[in-house]
Amino acid sequence: xxxxxxxxxxxxxxxxxxxxxxxxxxxxxxxxxxxxxxxxxxxxxxxxxxxxxxxxxxxxxxxxxxxxxxxxxxxxxxxxxxxxxxxxxxxxxxxxxxxxxxxxxxxxxxxxxxxxxxxxxxxxxxxxxxxxxxxxxxxxxxxxxxxxxxxxxxxxxxxxxxxxxxxxxxxxxxxxxxxxxxxxxxxxxxxxxxxxxxxxxxxxxxxxxxxxxxxxxxxxxxxxxxxxxxxxxxxxxxxxxxxxxxxxxxxxxxxxxxxxxxxxxxxxxxxxxxxxxxx
Amino acid sequence: xxxxxxxxxxxxxxxxxxxxxxxxxxxxxxxxxxxxxxxxxxxxxxxxxxxxxxxxxxxxxxxxxxxxxxxxxxxxxxxxxxxxxxxxxxxxxxxxxxxxxxxxxxxxxxxxxxxxxxxxxxxxxxxxxxxxxxxxxxxxxxxxxxxxxxxxxxxxxxxxxxxxxxxxxxxxxxxxxxxxxxxxxxxxxxxxxxxxxxxxxxxxxxxxxxxxxxxxxxxxxxxxxxxxxxxxxxxxxxxxxxxxxxxxxxxxxxxxxxxxxxxxxxxxxxxxxxxxxxxxxxxxxxxxxxxxxxxxxxxxxxxxxxxxxxxxxxxxxxxxxxxxxxxxxxxxxxxxxxxxxxxxxxxxxxxxxxxxxxx
Numbered sequence: 001x002x003x004x005x006x007x008x009x010x011x012x013x014x015x016x017x018x019x020x021x022x023x024x025x026x027x028x029x030x031x032x033x034x035x036x037x038x039x040x041x042x043x044x045x046x047x048x049x050x051x052x053x054x055x056x057x058x059x060x061x062x063x064x065x066x067x068x069x070x071x072x073x074x075x076x077x078x079x080x081x082x083x084x085x086x087x088x089x090x091x092x093x094x095x096x097x098x099x100x101x102x103x104x105x106x107x108x109x110x111x112x113x114x115x116x117x118x119x120x121x122x123x124x125x126x127x128x129x130x131x132x133x134x135x136x137x138x139x140x141x142x143x144x145x146x147x148x149x150x151x152x153x154x155x156x157x158x159x160x161x162x163x164x165x166x167x168x169x170x171x172x173x174x175x176x177x178x179x180x181x182x183x184x185x186x187x188x189x190x191x192x193x194x195x196x197x198x199x200x201x202x203x204x205x206x207x208x209x210x211x212x213x214x215x216x217x218x219x220x221x222x223x224x225x226x227x228x229x230x231x232x233x234x235x236x237x238x239x240x241x242x243x244x245x246x247x248x249x250x251x252x253x254x255x256x257x258x259x260x261x262x263x264x265x266x267x268x269x270x271x272x273x274x275x276x277x278x279x
Numbered sequence: 280x281x282x283x284x285x286x287x288x289x290x291x292x293x294x295x296x297x298x299x300x301x302x303x304x305x306x307x308x309x310x311x312x313x314x315x316x317x318x319x320x321x322x323x324x325x326x327x328x329x330x331x332x333x334x335x336x337x338x339x340x341x342x343x344x345x346x347x348x349x350x351x352x353x354x355x356x357x358x359x360x361x362x363x364x365x366x367x368x369x370x371x372x373x374x375x376x377x378x379x380x381x382x383x384x385x386x387x388x389x390x391x392x393x394x395x396x397x398x399x400x401x402x403x404x405x406x407x408x409x410x411x412x413x414x415x416x417x418x419x420x421x422x423x424x425x426x427x428x429x430x431x432x433x434x435x436x437x438x439x440x441x442x443x444x445x446x447x448x449x450x451x452x453x454x455x456x457x458x459x460x461x462x463x464x465x466x467x468x469x470x471x472x473x474x475x476x477x478x479x480x481x482x483x484x485x486x487x488x489x490x491x492x493x494x495x496x497x498x499x500x501x502x503x504x505x506x507x508x509x510x511x512x513x514x515x516x517x518x519x520x521x522x523x524x525x526x527x528x529x530x531x532x533x534x535x536x537x538x539x540x541x542x543x544x545x546x547x548x549x550x551x552x553x554x555x556x557x558x559x560x561x562x563x564x565x566x567x568x569x570x571x572x573x574x575x576x577x578x579x580x581x582x583x584x585x586x587x588x589x590x591x592x593x594x595x596x597x598x599x600x601x602x603x604x605x606x607x608x609x610x611x612x613x614x615x616x617x618x619x620x621x622x623x624x625x626x627x628x629x630x631x632x633x634x635x636x637x638x
Contacts, residue, residue, distance in 0.1 A: 029621050030377045031351070032358040049629070053636050116509045134450060137497045219497025220456045223635040235458060236628035237351050 031237030041244035061207035072154025137219030157199030391561035394568035402585035425522035
């Protein structure tokens with residue numbers, strides 16, 4: 001317990017407290033910190049400009065999350081349906097890209113999507129005449145980048161409950177006259193919901209704070225809240241405001257994680273199903 | 280204008296590096312060890328890799344070279360530490376001004392830097408620091424338009440060719456992402472000062488730049504010349520030295536200063552007031568100002584240096600290949616220098632956020 005507590009204090013509580021404290025000071029005229037207490041940084045967060053950027057970030061992250069859940073769940077379902085020995089292999093390949101550098105994976109999309117890129121050339125080769133539609137530096141490219149990078153989280157989170165699902169539950173449902181769809185909807189889906197929720201929260205939390213993907217695949221034309229935080233610390237030199245923005249971001253993430261934890265507790269607490277599972 | 284590390288620039292992986300370095304800088308908030316006799320902080324690749332080492336060996340010193348990825352990064356450290364732990368720092372002139380205003384920079388002692396005599400007379404008259412009392416210019420240049428002469432129908436001549444491009448250029452232009460230069464394009468197109476702070480004029484420029492965004496491929500500080508080389512972009516806002524990286528790879532790439540003008544950017548060397556090795560610091564600046572040493576920057580980084588001896592030593596072929604290297608100092612001085620705008624920097628940052636958030 002003690003090492004964990006030390007780790008948590010040293011690497012989480014202390015740095016976060018420092019950032020929180022910073023948020024209550026002012027930016028000095030030359031970009032330093034003026035140690036007089038103010039709430040104006042938090043006032044700015046709800047300013048339509050920045051609140052709008054928060055909402056826009058949430059929309060982009062939400063789209064990526066939705067797609068990741070659909071694709072990731074389908075992938076996990078397909079993997080779980082394979083014979084045991086194939087599951088490990090497919091799972092390995094599904095998460096393999098995850099072991100390469102995030103930036104490398106993101107740059108790969110630039111190579112694919114840019115106007116002189118592989119996809120544009122492939123289209124021409126296939127007989128497409130005229131210029132390829134813009135693919136890179138669009139909101140779609142940002143969503144694709146986030147989806148691709150965070151998909152393994154959903155696959156892993158959904159695979160765990162899917163692979164543990166007792167086949168007898170399915171058989172029981174079918175014996176009692178449930179169609180495949182009804183069985184999925186009333187048995188499989190509810191039992192794997194905690195996995196979906198965990199994967200979704202991971203993707204959303206990582207996406208909404210992301211600043212690399214919008215900078216590279218969005219060409220800076222789309223600003224997510226992470227980019228604003230980055231700019232406050234590294235170009236505007238307005239640390240207090242950057243700190244206030246990141247505290248709000250952290251608060252959103254914490255709220256989502258707590259919600260997810262509470263929800264999965266509730267599902268776990270639904271006793272009978274779980275017990276049936278173990279029986 | 281120096282923004283990130285130069286070596287990576289050529290491979291076009293600049294943004295990634297700077298993003299990573301930026302994060303690292305925040306995570307590792309440490310001043311360098313101060314055991315060395317001389318600590319120099321510069322952008323990676325902005326001077327000969329062995330410059331500090333050679334200088335130190337020649338003077339029996341134990342010197343240390345550290346890198347910063349951006350002006351803002353080193354400024355954060357200097358302001359936080361009161362300048363302790365550094366002797367010579369390379370920063371752009373508006374930041375040198377801030378160091379001076381904060382009392383963090385030391386006076387340059389001309390007696391200890393005799394090679395100041397190698398500088399062009401114009402380099403002693405820079406508006407941010409006439410007489411080079413607290414900063415010594417290291418490199419200077421302009422910001423203009425870099426384009427593919429073989430792909431654009433008409434050679435660009437105005438900032439409006441970028442802000443309101445012809446139909447065939449729509450979606451094939453980029454602008455710099457950094458606040459000051461993005462706004463400067465709008466200021467200059469409107470005949471305003473690059474240091475304009477009047478809210479009404481800022482509003483007008485903001486609307487112009489939002490309009491320009493509709494035809495923009497991307498904001499790009501780091502790979503714009505690579506986009507020109509690949510043909511992904513045909514006309515980009517560029518620092519002259521960076522346009523040269525494109526020219527080096529494709530002879531059809533050309534650089535032009537629009538008729539409305541440019542800013543004059545200057546990167547400088549500053550000695551810290553808190554330095555305990557000021558004599559070594561002056562000696563190092565003197566070493567850099569040596570004609571041969573300073574010429575290294577011009578030849579390898581393709582930036583103009585304000586050193587008459589160094590520039591006169593450049594080969595004619597180099598100037599022929601990169602015509603903007605041959606620009607006369609008097610012509611450079613005709614452009615307005617970017618200055619520190621103090622509190623208005625906040626309005627700049629907000630304006631740029633508004634531009635980038637606009638749909």
